[in-house]
Amino acid sequence: xxxxxSVVIPVKDDALALRRCLAALADQTLAPxxxxxxxxxxxxxxxxxxxxxxxxxVTEPARGIPAAASxxxxxxxxxxxxxxxxxxxxxxDWLERIEAQFAADPALDALTGAGRFYDVGPxxxxxxxxxxxxxxxxxxxxxxxxxxxxxxxxxxxxxSWLRVTGTVHRxxxxxxxxxxxxxxxxxxxxxxxxxxxxxxxxxxxxxxxxQLRRRFARAFHTLAVNWRRMPPWRRxxxxxxxxxxxxx
Numbered sequence: 001x002x003x004x005x006s007v008v009i010p011v012k013d014d015a016l017a018l019r020r021c022l023a024a025l026a027d028q029t030l031a032p033x034x035x036x037x038x039x040x041x042x043x044x045x046x047x048x049x050x051x052x053x054x055x056x057x058v059t060e061p062a063r064g065i066p067a068a069a070s071x072x073x074x075x076x077x078x079x080x081x082x083x084x085x086x087x088x089x090x091x092x093d094w095l096e097r098i099e100a101q102f103a104a105d106p107a108l109d110a111l112t113g114a115g116r117f118y119d120v121g122p123x124x125x126x127x128x129x130x131x132x133x134x135x136x137x138x139x140x141x142x143x144x145x146x147x148x149x150x151x152x153x154x155x156x157x158x159x160s161w162l163r164v165t166g167t168v169h170r171x172x173x174x175x176x177x178x179x180x181x182x183x184x185x186x187x188x189x190x191x192x193x194x195x196x197x198x199x200x201x202x203x204x205x206x207x208x209x210x211q212l213r214r215r216f217a218r219a220f221h222t223l224a225v226n227w228r229r230m231p232p233w234r235r236x237x238x239x240x241x242x243x244x245x246x247x248x
Contacts, residue, residue, distance in 0.1 A: 006078030010068035064173025113197030120203035145235035151178035
């Protein structure tokens with residue numbers, strides 16, 4: 001049977017982008033079981049926007065995306081938990097394609113895709129955006145020993161989340177929650193990076209040196225806290241053993 005889908009969106013003071021995100025979800029060729037918006041202490045009308053669009057709103061007062069995203073995953077009822085951000089604008093067949101991949105591959109734990117930037121100049125979107133996401137996927141793959149996850153466009157089985165819900169650093173606001181989740185899932189996990197599964201996202205993360213410094217600082221912090229548990233050479237060795245085991 002086809003899996004049911006819950007879409008989880010952590011949000012804080014992003015009502016305008018959220019309205020566009022939820023409108024795109026309402027136009028999907030496959031309706032999700034539910035949309036869960038996690039309000040992380042918004043002072044604008046983000047929660048009201050979510051309710052107006054039929055989403056279920058849960059609150060997470062602890063600061064940071066890791067806490068908000070984890071609360072959303074905990075609350076999700078679907079077989080597959082789909083994650084995007086408030087500034088994600090998904091194409092109409094996004095959920096249909098996600099459902100099809102999980103239905104076709106019972107061993108699939110998690111799926112992630114690509115993005116294009118919709119509110120920057122065409123040159124910046126094509127060149128800087130591609131380099132930005134390309135560098136993220138390449139560097140994090142090397143660090144993890146397997147494909148990473150990207151929070152603006154990802155999905156995982158709820159059973160996979162339940163396996164690691166106590167392992168992610170949900171109380172640390174300075175980790176990148178998507179990379180941290182990929183670390184927690186582990187090198188034996190089947191994660192697929194589908195480059196053709198593309199959503200539109202805001203290019204605001206590309207603006208300014210302060211933003212860039214903050215993202216790099218969080219990236220190094222995420223690596224540090226997770227490599228204490230299992231350094232990269234052990235992750236690659238574990239990945240290799242998993243592949244050999246699956247081939248026998």
